[in-house]
Amino acid sequence: MRTIFEHRTIRKYKNDPIPQEHIELILKAAIRASTTGNMQLYSIIVTTDQAIKEKLWEVHFKQDMVKEAPLLLTFCADIRRFEKWCDLHGAKHNYRNILWFLNSVTDALLAAQNAALQAESLDYGICYLGTTLYNADKIIEILNLPDGVFPITSLVIGIPNEKPPLTDRLPLNAVIHYQTYKDYNQEDIIKIYYEKENSDFYKKIVEQNNVPSLAHVFTDKRYTENDNIFFSEKIINILKKLKFI
Amino acid sequence: MRTIFEHRTIRKYKNDPIPQEHIELILKAAIRASTTGNMQLYSIIVTTDQAIKEKLWEVHFKQDMVKEAPLLLTFCADIRRFEKWCDLHGAKHNYRNILWFLNSVTDALLAAQNAALQAESLDYGICYLGTTLYNADKIIEILNLPDGVFPITSLVIGIPNEKPPLTDRLPLNAVIHYQTYKDYNQEDIIKIYYEKENSDFYKKIVEQNNVPSLAHVFTDKRYTENDNIFFSEKIINILKKLKFI
Numbered sequence: 001m002r003t004i005f006e007h008r009t010i011r012k013y014k015n016d017p018i019p020q021e022h023i024e025l026i027l028k029a030a031i032r033a034s035t036t037g038n039m040q041l042y043s044i045i046v047t048t049d050q051a052i053k054e055k056l057w058e059v060h061f062k063q064d065m066v067k068e069a070p071l072l073l074t075f076c077a078d079i080r081r082f083e084k085w086c087d088l089h090g091a092k093h094n095y096r097n098i099l100w101f102l103n104s105v106t107d108a109l110l111a112a113q114n115a116a117l118q119a120e121s122l123d124y125g126i127c128y129l130g131t132t133l134y135n136a137d138k139i140i141e142i143l144n145l146p147d148g149v150f151p152i153t154s155l156v157i158g159i160p161n162e163k164p165p166l167t168d169r170l171p172l173n174a175v176i177h178y179q180t181y182k183d184y185n186q187e188d189i190i191k192i193y194y195e196k197e198n199s200d201f202y203k204k205i206v207e208q209n210n211v212p213s214l215a216h217v218f219t220d221k222r223y224t225e226n227d228n229i230f231f232s233e234k235i236i237n238i239l240k241k242l243k244f245i
Numbered sequence: 246m247r248t249i250f251e252h253r254t255i256r257k258y259k260n261d262p263i264p265q266e267h268i269e270l271i272l273k274a275a276i277r278a279s280t281t282g283n284m285q286l287y288s289i290i291v292t293t294d295q296a297i298k299e300k301l302w303e304v305h306f307k308q309d310m311v312k313e314a315p316l317l318l319t320f321c322a323d324i325r326r327f328e329k330w331c332d333l334h335g336a337k338h339n340y341r342n343i344l345w346f347l348n349s350v351t352d353a354l355l356a357a358q359n360a361a362l363q364a365e366s367l368d369y370g371i372c373y374l375g376t377t378l379y380n381a382d383k384i385i386e387i388l389n390l391p392d393g394v395f396p397i398t399s400l401v402i403g404i405p406n407e408k409p410p411l412t413d414r415l416p417l418n419a420v421i422h423y424q425t426y427k428d429y430n431q432e433d434i435i436k437i438y439y440e441k442e443n444s445d446f447y448k449k450i451v452e453q454n455n456v457p458s459l460a461h462v463f464t465d466k467r468y469t470e471n472d473n474i475f476f477s478e479k480i481i482n483i484l485k486k487l488k489f490i
Contacts, residue, residue, distance in 0.1 A: 001248065001366045004274045004359050027421055029249045031414050033358065034373045037467060040415055045422045052424055076426075081419070082463075084434050089458035094470040097477035098484070102378055105347070106354055106398060110373075113278065113358035114249050121246045128279045128355075133347055144425040153351060169276050170285055174326070176272055177290045179297055180389040181321075189329050213334035218327075222282060225339040232342035236490065239343070245481065245490060 003121040008166060010125025013069035013158035017048070022122055023071065026157070029118030030073075033110040041104035042111055043078040045143050045151075046071070055142045059135040060154070065127060069158035074132065074139065075112040077104035080148030101150070101244035108152050116155055125160035128153055134231045136238055150242060168196060248366045253411060255370025258314035258403035262293070267367055268316065271402070274363030275318075278355040286349035287356055288323040290388050290396075291316070300387045304380040305399070310372060314403035319377065319384065320357040322349035325393030346395070346489035353397050361400055370405035373398055379476045381483055395487060413441060 023046065030044060047053055048071055056074075057066040066072060079095045086093040116126045132139060132154045139151045174192040184192070193214075196202055202214050209217050219225075239245045268291065275289060292298055293316055301319075302311040311317060324340045331338040361371045377384060377399045384396045419437040429437070438459075441447055447459050454462050464470075484490045 001246075001274065001363055003246065004277050004363060007277050007279070009279060024417070027417060029246065031417060031420060032249050032252050034252070034254060034361070034371075036375050037463065038412055038414075039463070040420055043420050043422055043426065045424075045426060047424060049424045078420075081429055081434070081437070084429055084431075085438050086460045086464055088431060088434050088438075089460040091458060091460035091464040092470070093460075093464050094473045095468075097473055098480045099378060099473055099477040100468075102350070102397070102480070103375060105350065106373075106375075109351055109354040110358045110361075113355045114362075116279070116355075117359075117362065118246055118249060126279075128351075130281050130348060130351075133344060142425075143422075144428075146426060146428050149426065152347070167283055169283075172269070172272060172276060175276060175285055175288050175323075177288055177388075179290075179292060179294045180387075181288065181290060181391060181394065183389075183391050184326055184329055186329075186333060189326070189333050192326070193330050193333075213336060215331045215334040215336035215338075218282065218284070219331055219336040219338050223340075223345075225337070228339045228342055228344055232344040235343045235347070 003117050007120060008125070008164050009127050010160045010162060010164070011065050011127055012160070012162040013065055013125065013156070014161045015068060015070065016159050017070045018124065018157065025122070026115050026118045030111040030115040033114040035107040035110070036103040039082055040107065041078055041082060042108035043076045043081070043149060044111065045074040045076065047074065052142065056139065059138040059142065060129050060131040063129070063131070065156050066129070069156045071157040073115060073155045073157065074143060074151050075108040075153050075155070076145060077101060077108050077150045077152050078148065079104050080146060083148060096243035098245055101239065105152050112153055112155060119157045124157050127156045129156060133235060137234055140238070148242060150238065168199065170196065248362050252365060253370070253409050254372050255405040255407060255409070256310050256372055257405070257407040258310055258370065258401070259406045260313060260315065261404050262315045263369065263402065270367070271360050271363045275356040275360040278359040280352045280355070281348040284327055285352065286323055286327060287353035288321045288326070288394060289356065290319040290321065292319065297387065301384065304383040304387065305374050305376040308374070308376070310401050311374070314401045316402040318360060318400045318402065319388060319396050320353040320398050320400070321390060322346060322353050322395045322397050323393065324349050325391060328393060341488035343490055346484065350397050357398055357400060364402045369402050372401040374401060378480060382479055385483070393487060395483065413444065415441065
């Protein structure tokens with residue numbers, strides 16, 4: 001599938017709005033994805049309103065694409081709608097647990113990837129926002145997500161205003177295991193990351209960050225211990241409040 | 246994208262093996278999916294060996310397609326490989342928390358949906374196995390998944406031996422919210438589920454299950470309170486053992 005192999009992460013967008021028919025096609029593609037027991041345990045929040053985008057920009061670590069791109073989709077694990085349907089019929093439900101949190105997260109993410117690919121096949125650019133998890137509490141406030149609804153990821157969608165090259169990936173055999181998992185020894189790890197560590201692109205990043213290795217860019221600069229602890233505590237608190245854990 | 250809109254869940258497969266070049270194309274498609282910080286926090290276990298498939302069939306609730314289809318892919322959140330790379334460079338890592346569990350789960354699921362669509366575009370049928378979560382502990386054993394690796398979903402892939410119709414979905418507006426979440430009142434819920442509840446297909450299922458409503462089929466038959474509690478406890482234990490929570 002051409003679309004899959006031509007995927008780039010786009011971080012610069014033109015302001016041009018996306019026609020409603022394209023938005024609907026992207027959403028219709030999303031809901032064709034497989035879902036647990038065909039229960040569709042997700043909701044998708046479509047944000048095109050500039051004022052709401054500005055609020056979301058704030059909590060998505062002020063990444064400008066959130067303001068600039070015309071469309072932001074927030075994919076939420078949603079157990080609420082199903083529970084309300086059960087309530088309507090007096091069916092006693094029990095979905096506030098880790099199993100159904102992960103089922104609904106799965107539903108939401110498979111739908112998200114369908115939306116991403118449908119958007120890309122219409123020549124739009126896309127970018128996932130991992131910051132959705134970091135500030136899930138604030139996104140819940142901004143988007144009025146009620147009890148039972150948890151934002152798991154977001155997609156920025158719009159006409160690309162840059163043409164980045166394909167992103168590098170580890171060699172295929174680095175992430176694939178035939179029959180059973182073959183654990184990595186030190187030599188394997190050296191081999192797997194060799195190309196990445198020795199590319200000019202990443203060497204420059206190491207230099208700019210003034211750290212001993214590319215691994216340190218991740219651990220000391222991009223995803224630090226303090227942040228990981230801080231944001232994980234917030235997530236745990238939300239999941240406890242929603243009774244998923 | 247034709248492939249997205251023609252997706253069916255296939256549960257009956259021919260035994261014919263999948264050529265290695267097709268398996269590799271499916272896997273290459275998987276690794277093109279977006280990933281958190283391009284860290285590729287997943288591993289994919291490729292099972293074609295009949296003896297291992299039989300063991301997995303056992304823990305996937307003896308669904309025959311697991312034995313019959315030629316290919317089973319188990320998608321795992323994998324923080325281990327990245328940690329080992331950090332260790333190699335003496336970079337102090339801190340990824341055993343809920344934030345990075347969910348990041349790696351996201352990586353694994355986006356890769357899975359790419360694999361599913363690539364397989365379908367080659368005219369193979371696919372089926373996701375939610376049972377991966379139910380018996381994650383046993384799958385960890387069978388596939389030798391080491392510390393830091395958690396199986397989140399599996400894909401059965403092969404030549405279809407049935408031609409089911411498209412699965413029904415709730416109306417698009419049932420799962421989409423423009424700008425912010427509009428909560429459902431009772432009337433909304435009645436409308437949203439009207440078509441589903443009144444289809445001959447689901448009416449028959451309600452009758453066969455001898456329950457008062459379709460909602461009860463889910464709560465009392467398919468996904469019961471006892472099962473939800475039992476399997477959630479198992480998952481929580483694994484996540485604690487892996488120090489993700």
